[in-house]
Amino acid sequence: MHEGAAPSAATRRRRAKARGDEGIRYPRWFWPSFSIPGTVWIVVLFLLPFYAILSVAFGTIDPIFGTAVPVWNPLHWNFASFGYVMNQTFLIGGLYRPAFIRTITYVVIAVGASLLIGYPVAYFIARYGGRYKGALLVGLIAPFWISYLMRMLAWVNLLQDDGLVNKFLLDLHLIGAPIHWLDGKPYTLVFGLIYGYIPYMILPLFAGLDRIDGSLLEASRDLGASRTRTFMHVTLPLSKQAILAGTIIVMLPMFGDYYTNDLLSKSPTTSMVGNLIDHSLNSPQVTLAAGLVVELTILLLLPMLYYLYATNREKRLRSAA
Amino acid sequence: MTQRTLDEPAATVAAPPAAGPRSGGFARWWRDVVRNPWGKPRFLFLFTMLYMIWSLAPVAIAVLFSFNSGRSRSSLQGLSLRWYTGDPIDSVFHDPTLRGALAQSLKLSLLTTVIAVPLGVAFALGLDRWRGRGSGSSNFLMLLSFVTPEIIMGVSLFIVFTKLLSLIGLGTNAQLLGLITFEMAYPVIIVRARLLSIGKEYEEAAMDLGASSTQAVRLTLLPMLLPAIFASAMLVFADTIDDFIIARYLSAGAGTETIPIRIYDTARATVTPALNALATLMLGSTMLAVVAGFLVYRYLTKGERREGTALDSFAAQM
Numbered sequence: 060m061h062e063g064a065a066p067s068a069a070t071r072r073r074r075a076k077a078r079g080d081e082g083i084r085y086p087r088w089f090w091p092s093f094s095i096p097g098t099v100w101i102v103v104l105f106l107l108p109f110y111a112i113l114s115v116a117f118g119t120i121d122p123i124f125g126t127a128v129p130v131w132n133p134l135h136w137n138f139a140s141f142g143y144v145m146n147q148t149f150l151i152g153g154l155y156r157p158a159f160i161r162t163i164t165y166v167v168i169a170v171g172a173s174l175l176i177g178y179p180v181a182y183f184i185a186r187y188g189g190r191y192k193g194a195l196l197v198g199l200i201a202p203f204w205i206s207y208l209m210r211m212l213a214w215v216n217l218l219q220d221d222g223l224v225n226k227f228l229l230d231l232h233l234i235g236a237p238i239h240w241l242d243g244k245p246y247t248l249v250f251g252l253i254y255g256y257i258p259y260m261i262l263p264l265f266a267g268l269d270r271i272d273g274s275l276l277e278a279s280r281d282l283g284a285s286r287t288r289t290f291m292h293v294t295l296p297l298s299k300q301a302i303l304a305g306t307i308i309v310m311l312p313m314f315g316d317y318y319t320n321d322l323l324s325k326s327p328t329t330s331m332v333g334n335l336i337d338h339s340l341n342s343p344q345v346t347l348a349a350g351l352v353v354e355l356t357i358l359l360l361l362p363m364l365y366y367l368y369a370t371n372r373e374k375r376l377r378s379a380a
Numbered sequence: 381m382t383q384r385t386l387d388e389p390a391a392t393v394a395a396p397p398a399a400g401p402r403s404g405g406f407a408r409w410w411r412d413v414v415r416n417p418w419g420k421p422r423f424l425f426l427f428t429m430l431y432m433i434w435s436l437a438p439v440a441i442a443v444l445f446s447f448n449s450g451r452s453r454s455s456l457q458g459l460s461l462r463w464y465t466g467d468p469i470d471s472v473f474h475d476p477t478l479r480g481a482l483a484q485s486l487k488l489s490l491l492t493t494v495i496a497v498p499l500g501v502a503f504a505l506g507l508d509r510w511r512g513r514g515s516g517s518s519n520f521l522m523l524l525s526f527v528t529p530e531i532i533m534g535v536s537l538f539i540v541f542t543k544l545l546s547l548i549g550l551g552t553n554a555q556l557l558g559l560i561t562f563e564m565a566y567p568v569i570i571v572r573a574r575l576l577s578i579g580k581e582y583e584e585a586a587m588d589l590g591a592s593s594t595q596a597v598r599l600t601l602l603p604m605l606l607p608a609i610f611a612s613a614m615l616v617f618a619d620t621i622d623d624f625i626i627a628r629y630l631s632a633g634a635g636t637e638t639i640p641i642r643i644y645d646t647a648r649a650t651v652t653p654a655l656n657a658l659a660t661l662m663l664g665s666t667m668l669a670v671v672a673g674f675l676v677y678r679y680l681t682k683g684e685r686r687e688g689t690a691l692d693s694f695a696a697q698m
Contacts, residue, residue: 094506104561108536177663182425206622208640213438316530
């Protein structure tokens with residue numbers, strides 16, 4: 060450390076110039092010291108907590124108090140309760156199995172519907188937005204800045220028994236009595252998931268479609284391809300990455316969602332994996348909650364890593380452009 | 381003069397539809413849309429408008445009913461501020477649980493912004509300029525924290541604060557630590573994106589002129605990063621005020637409940653529009669932060685945009 064202390068910046072620079080390595084002008088410790096606080100923070104409050112989850116999931120339960128006892132040494136990990144969680148998830152008749160199957164079903168339907176609704180919207184704004192593109196973009200981004208819970212509250216208001224939706228349908232004589240939308244209807248829940256997460260799908264779709272060079276489409280049309288053919292063979296393949304990115308972005312939070320269900324259904328018949336985790340967070344069952352979180356992490360690890368890879372590539376593309 | 385005849389046919393063909401997208405109002409834009417060489421996307425236009433209405437109208441209705449003078453959340457009985465300040469028992473101003481939630485939300489968002497942004501900006505500078513051993517894993521961890529679903533992070537932090545750091549325990553401190561961890565990635569990502577376009581020339585020039593390394597960073601890099609820093613601060617503020625999962629898992633009951641937690645707990649049971657009023661106040665704070673962020677961003681980047689509008693580049697920051 061004695062080399063960095065004494066000479067002035069100018070002297071150091073002169074020496075560096077003499078050595079021929081003009082690029083190195085900062086002391087060795089200079090830039091690392093910028094990342095140290097952030098790195099320490101993230102190790103203590105992100106990496107360590109994840110290790111804590113493993114220690115609880117593979118830990119034991121105090122026989123007297125019934126509380127979870129984390130086991131910090133991986134050599135002493137005990138897989139009994141994690142084995143229980145796995146059995147309840149995968150064996151036929153398992154306690155957690157229905158919620159897992161439901162979650163996957165709801166997520167697949169909701170993601171599919173979001174894509175079907177979101178793609179045309181993103182396509183229209185990217186291709187035909189023209190001078191109104193900015194304004195339309197504001198409309199797309201606005202839901203990002205409205206709390207998810209408030210957006211669900213808005214639908215609770217609309218869908219309650221004496222809410223505006225029922226009023227409207229009654230006025231039109233489409234229904235004879237109010238429909239109880241909010242007491243455990245799977246379609247209300249899936250609708251809520253679509254409504255809640257679709258903005259996160261549309262934005263990456265828009266970014267992908269907006270980047271497609273219009274002259275490629277013109278070329279395709281000039282060469283005699285029909286509109287449908289152009290779409291199928293040029294636009295769609297070029298937006299494949301955006302579709303994948305959008306799918307993953309909405310899929311990740313949907314798998315851990317429990318509040319949509321609690322607000323729009325509140326019935327155990329529609330509970331999802333997130334509800335299982337949320338319910339078992341109370342003291343004696345926290346081992347099970349940790350086990351479920353580990354399971355969920357394993358399930359979502361691949362999409363998470365792909366998302367990381369995709370955003371990195373995106374950044375490279377952006378900086379190259 | 382001979383060229384005139386050559387140009388004539390082209391000019392007459394080009395003249396009538398010359399209605400470029402730059403002139404005229406909505407009607408003209410609409411005509412352009414209809415005339416588009418790729419077809420007549422009337423259906424797409426309608427579909428997009430329906431989507432926008434579907435997406436935004438429910439929230440607008442919820443906001444409207446927060447001003448209802450009656451107790452109903454489905455029939456409007458005149459407009460008033462009853463549920464904000466007027467009602468002596470149930471209004472946001474008078475109900476201690478609602479007022480407490482508003483205060484806690486604002487407090488957490490402000491403190492999170494003040495701590496997470498400097499931490500993130502420094503982290504971004506370090507990650508961008510330091511290519512030594514460990515910087516790769518540090519970067520990977522930061523990005524991993526960004527893509528990890530919030531419930532995984534929330535539950536793991538809950539376990540840490542109840543089993544490991546029980547000294548801190550649940551409550552405001554835990555919420556703050558959790559939210560900073562979750563939000564720190566935003567300034568890192570936004571500032572790094574901006575650093576890519578800045579390069580090292582400015583610092584080198586400053587140092588050639590005699591600045592020390594610290595001065596070079598403070599006097600050249602930081603001013604150029606200011607728009608990104610500001611944009612990320614507003615983003616972090618707006619995102620924290622809306623946060624639900626981490627704030628809820630790390631809250632210690634009534635005193636540390638935030639607005640989204642309040643909505644979650646009482647949306648199905650509540651009987652007055654006071655909850656809508658509370659939600660509207662939250663929406664108002666978020667919008668204020670985002671609009672202020674956009675305006676300042678536009679002011680700070682004045683004269684350096686080559687293409688697109690400030691809105692586009694601000695949106696790109698997200």
